[in-house]
Amino acid sequence: MLERMTVGDVPKKHHIALRSASGQLRHEHCITREGFEGPYTIVYHERRPHTAQQVDARASFRVPSAFLASPSGTRLREPRPLRRRHYQSQKLEAGGTFLESRRPMLFNKDIVLSIAKPSAADPLYFVNGDGDDLHFVFQGSGTLRTIFGDLQYTRNDYVFVPRGTLHRFIPDHESAHHLLTIECLGGMDLLRQFRNSAGQLRMDAPYCHRDFKRPSFMGPLDEGIRHVVTKRQGRFDGFEHGDSPLDIVGWDGTVYPWIFPILNFQPRVGLVHLPPTWHGTFAARGALICSFVPRLVDFHPESVTCPYPHSSLDVDEVLFYCDGNFTSRRGVGPGSISHHPAGIAHGPHPGSYEKSIGAKSTDELAVMLDCHEPLSPSDAALTIEDPGYHESFV
Ligand SMILES: [Fe+2]
Secondary structure, X not given: OOOOEEEEOOOOOOOOOOEOOOOOEOEEEEEEOOOOOOOEEEEEEOOOOOOOEEEOHHHOOOOXXXXXXXXXXXXXXXXXXXXXXEEEHHHOOOOOEHHHHOEEEEEOXXXXXXXXXXXXXXXXXXXXXXXXXXXXXXXXXXXXXXXXXXXXXXXXEEEEEOOOOOEEEEEOOOOOOEEEEXXXXXXXXXXXXXXXXXXXXXXXXXXXXXXXXXXXXXXXOOOOOOEEEEEXXXXXXXXXXXXXXXXXXXXXXXXXXXXXXXXXXXXXXXXXXXXXXXXXXXXXXXXXXXXXXXXXXXXXXXXXXXXXXXXXXXXXXXXXXXXXXXXXXXXXXXXXEEEEOOOOOEOOXXXXXXXXXXXXXXXXXXXXXXXXXXXXXXHXXXXXXXXXXXXXXX
């Protein structure tokens, strides 16, 4: 969560009457986290917000098969042989709306990593009741429309959509999309150690408040859409509103969507190679999300600048490659997902270690996750797996 925002019409105090110029009573809607003890936002509707009738969700959109496999949205399988894995999301076909095209790839009880390559806007509103969504826009641009207002996103943006936010994605005309979605089932936030006692981002944090884009609120909106699909426990349920659910006249709070362009992350460099934790950007239950952005590298005259071989005994490591020259890896390219599970060592490909001595900078751009629980692949992931990746380290 970022700092508190207040937009539009709100009353002078919580839970007192707010009326329009003609005297019509507005309806308060409290969106709360951690029961009633965590961050919250209060939105004010023109109409009662809780009157939608249940309808068949599948009548209006095609639920991706990976979500249908089990109540949790993904299907557990027997552990596979312990190998370093590489999934080529470049090979997934594009098409469908944002919601339809979202395909889980790797998952555990905390995190579901999905790829989406939509070609059309969502013709309905979506509410994820299971977790916070952090979308990384690898390709594409457009508008995220929410009850809190609009956000314009583009390539290399992290787009944060908190659990429970009614929204839909609207791509720019003819904009090819490729998104990595990190669904955080136990919530997600900025790293706690980057805040001072007032909740403000510290001066030594790798980002500041000005690095984030916040929603533009323009008042009540009627797009003619009445249908809302809500996901809870991996199940999709449909609801039909009598009027537009975007009937918001104002809101006040800290729960709202935002955008963080990955290139606003301020990288840090040491005398010798710094571990991935220095690139930590967001924290989720059971996962640290890191940003690797172009930067100078370590400046000791004998520094080995590429990542050292390592065994992270308690984490599965996932890298999503976006851009630049990935000096330590062969055979991966933009759109690649590598999965290095705990239990076996991993490190640079042959020759990279020696060659990196004396390097001054790197132009790599990547999103990384360290996950505490083992990740399982979905059926969709198996169709795009590179079978020779493990052997490529010899
Ligand atoms: Fe690693």
